[in-house]
Amino acid sequence: MLLTHSGEYVQLLTPRGERVDAPGFDPWVADIGSAELRSLYEDMLISRRLDTEATALQRQGEIGLWPPLLGQEAAQVGSAHALRQSDFVFGSYRENAVAYCRGVDLTTMISVWRGNANAGWNPYDISMAAPAIIIGAQTLHAVGYAMGCDFDASDDISIAYFGDGATSQGDVNEAMVFAASYAAPVIFFCQNNQYAISEPVGVQATKPIADRAPGFGIPSIRVDGNDVLAVFAATAIAADRARSGNGPTFIEAVTYRMGPHTTSDDPTRYRSDDELAEWRAKDPLDRVERYLTRIGALDDTETARISEHSDTVARELRAAIRALRPPEPLSFFDNVFAEPNRHLARQRSQHEAYLASFDGGELS
Amino acid sequence: MTEQATxxxxxxxxxxxxxxxGLRRALTDDDKVVVMGEDIGELGGVFRVTDGLKAEFGPQRVIDTPLAEAGIIGTAVGLAYRGYRPVCEIQFDGFIYPGFDQIVAQVAKLHARTNGDVRMPITIRVPFGGGIGSVEHHSESPEAYFAHTAGLRVVTCSNPQDAYSMLREAIASDDPxxxxxxxxxxxxKGEVDLEHVPxxxxxxARVLTSGTDITLVAYGPLVPTALDAAAAASEDGISVEVIDLRSLQPVDFDAVAASVRVTGRLIVTHExxxxxxxxxxxxATxxxxxxxxLESAPERVTGFDTPYPPAAFEDHFLPDMDRILDAVDRSMGRRNSLSEWRFDG
Structure with a gap:
């Protein structure tokens, strides 16, 4: 059932920017001409720009924390573009390039990291669930959602994004059992970015992670996660399988978290400069840029346009943060329940009286 | 009661x-209701509570799940995202813990963390409590963990009518x-009005017997025990008001407080x-x-702070009528089992 052989991974675009044949995968990117590839490149570049901007904004004290996705742009952008907008995404906190591709409102995305909200965007606006912070929990949600698609006789599917660390969680393993048993139309998309905070992937798995899925009865594909074309092809294959009633597929996108786990982390304590340099040579953007330049699809005009676009998005992000106002103090009592709750209403009322007891009417 | 309640x-x-x-009616009335759990289909559940439902509604409405509680709750979350109204069965009280994270970290919080955009109308049915002579993990009462968790409603029934109508209300609720x-x-056994509308x-809470000396709060399996104790106390000239709490989150403190303002004494009992x-x-509240x-300190008649013991000991562990009556004596300032008790430990 393994669609790729153990230990190998699918690559369509080498780090030097050469397009190589990958039988079985090439047809799935046949529709990606130079304009489409340039568009994927643009989304990757903007994702990187948003990511570095957010990191800078954290350093400047505008937001409290940021989980960089630097290095994982191809894995996220390539997979996101192989989905339909009506498909539903269940991700972790690092899938912000996926959210960007699905049209997230930057203000709602960043409000979480400013400490104004727990989950940010309305999931139904972009068909993307509230980010899961408990590692791996979202994989079960994706499977349940996919079961619902099946019950509805819809050809919508769901996708679960998670990391190499999550594969050790019981939830992820239970998710694969449920998905296999019900042939749920779901994609398990594992970004193996080599680290779970400080722990190298060898702590989670002594064999390629993709090798696990067939044991659950789920075919798996291992791809170069820094190759946007390979990721797109693998996700398109998995989506097609799900839509055709063939159930779940597991994708291991082999990539690298070039930045820290979050802005609070210090990766120099657990990995070497040499390792980082090795992966920098496999950068997901560089290879597309080299390829597009070689085939004459990325001239100075296009480069300038894309650069200007990314400047605009970065400015929008900065403006969005600066426009955020502190939330109403009592609003954290709202929405604990969908229906009125007398106990909580009473507690809120007491806290309101407490705030009103200060001069000026409110604790500042 | 409606006109139809003939x-x-x-x-x-x-x-x-x-x-x-109640499940049959919910499955009939709303095609977004799905029932899921271990052994609930062909077998009809280990207590036969779901007997016949799979045959009537099919395997996509009454779902035999893999043996994984986190999986049951976690997939229910995904189904709720999709617009479904899952009713999960946890086979026994003591088996709920593998699903605990999904319940307290996901089900309970998703409505709040999405500012109300995502609703989690999930009902989690849990057979609970002891008294059936079973092996360990089959007799527990884990309700306080969930009552403590913000975002969950917690209820328990004590009679067939409440079982039917409260379950239908729980399934209809937009909250977990x-x-x-x-x-x-x-x-x-009891009479059940199947046309009762949620x-x-x-x-x-419901006042079952009115009284003037003591308010006795019970819920679930101990409600009949509390009624027995009230009847026995009345023979002794003590008037006990028994309240069936029904909801453990939120608690109907107004009802309990109204009663205590009359009686001046409170006893709470649970397993x-x-x-x-x-x-x-x-x-405390x-x-x-x-x-x-208050005329005297509130009394609690409960299980002990030990793991639920082997069946041979459960008559000691479980509150019974006599232990409640002993607390009645203490509450009334009468001679009781602790009158001469000293503890030098």
């Missing part, structure tokens, strides 16, 4: 059959509900361990609200 709709049913009828079923009362009364339990919360009305 004799034809009133049937004498066991508590477990009432739940079965832990629905605790007193498993040793599954075979209790009416948002689930969170109201669960005492420390940090429902009795502690009710005693009623003391805060009714301090000046």
């Amino acid at each position: 004799a034809g709709a009133v049937r004498t049913l066991t508590l477990s059959k009432s739940i079965n009828e 509900v832990l629905f605790f079923e007193p498993k040793r009362r599954y075979w209790t 009416d948002q009364s689930m969170e109201r 669960a361990q005492r420390f940090g339990g429902m009795g502690a919360e009710i005693s 009623i003391t805060e609200r009714c301090f000046e009305f």
Whole structure:
């Protein structure tokens, strides 16, 4: 059932920017001409720009924390573009390039990291669930959602994004059992970015992670996660399988978290400069840029346009943060329940009286 | 009670059959309701509560799941995202812990963390409590964990009519509900009005016997025990007001406080361990609200702070009528088992 052989991974675009044949995968990117590839490149570049901007904004004290996705742009952008907008995404906190591709409102995305909200965007606006912070929990949600698609006789599917660390969680393993048993139309998309905070992937798995899925009865594909074309092809294959009633597929996108786990982390304590340099040579953007330049699809005009676009998005992000106002103090009592709750209403009322007891009417 | 509540709709049913009828009605009325759990399909559940439902509604409405509680709850979350209204069965109280993270970290919080954009209308049915002579992990009362968790409603029924109507209300609720079923009362019979319309009364406590000396709060399996104790006390000239709490989150403190303002005395009984339990919360809150009305300190008659013991010991562990009556004596300032008690430890 393994669609790729153990230990190998699918690559369509080498780090030097050469397009190589990958039988079985090439047809799935046949529709990606130079304009489409340039568009994927643009989304990757903007994702990187948003990511570095957010990191800078954290350093400047505008937001409290940021989980960089630097290095994982191809894995996220390539997979996101192989989905339909009506498909539903269940991700972790690092899938912000996926959210960007699905049209997230930057203000709602960043409000979480400013400490104004727990989950940010309305999931139904972009068909993307509230980010899961408990590692791996979202994989079960994706499977349940996919079961619902099946019950509805819809050809919508769901996708679960998670990391190499999550594969050790019981939830992820239970998710694969449920998905296999019900042939749920779901994609398990594992970004193996080599680290779970400080722990190298060898702590989670002594064999390629993709090798696990067939044991659950789920075919798996291992791809170069820094190759946007390979990721797109693998996700398109998995989506097609799900839509055709063939159930779940597991994708291991082999990539690298070039930045820290979050802005609070210090990766120099657990990995070497040499390792980082090795992966920098496999950068997901560089290879597309080299390829597009070689085939004459990325001239100075296009480069300038894309650069200007990314400047605009970065400015929008900065403006969005600066426009955020502190939330109403009592609003954290709202929405604990969908229906009125007398106990909580009473507690809120007491806290309101407490705030009103200060001069000026409110604790500042 | 509606005009339709004619004799034809009133049937004498066991508590477990009432739940079965409640599920059947919910599955019939709303095609987004799905029932899921271990052994609930072909077998009809280990207590036969879901008997016949799979045959009637099919395997996509009544789902035999893999043996994984986190999986049951986690996939229910995904189904709720998709617009479904899952009713999950946890086979026994002590088996809920593998699903605990999904319940307290996901189900309970998703409505709040999405500012109300995502609703989690999930009902989690849990047979709970002891008294059936079973092996360990089959007799526990974990309700306080869930009552402590913000975002969950927690209820329990004590009779067939409540089992039917509260379950229908729980399933109709847009909030997640832990629905605790007193498993040793599954075979209790009573009249059930099957046309009872869900009416948002689930969170109201019910005064079962009015009294003037002591307020006795019970829920789930101990409600009949409390009624027995009240009857015995009345022979002794003590008037006990028994309240069936029904909802454990939120608690109907207004009803309990109204009663204590009359009686001046409070006893709370439950099977669960005492420390940090429902009795502690009710005693504390009623003391805060009714301090000046209290004639004596609130009493708790509960399980002990030990693991639920092997079946040979459970008559000692479980509160019974005599232990409640002993607390009645203490509450009334009469001679009781602790009158001469000293502890030098």
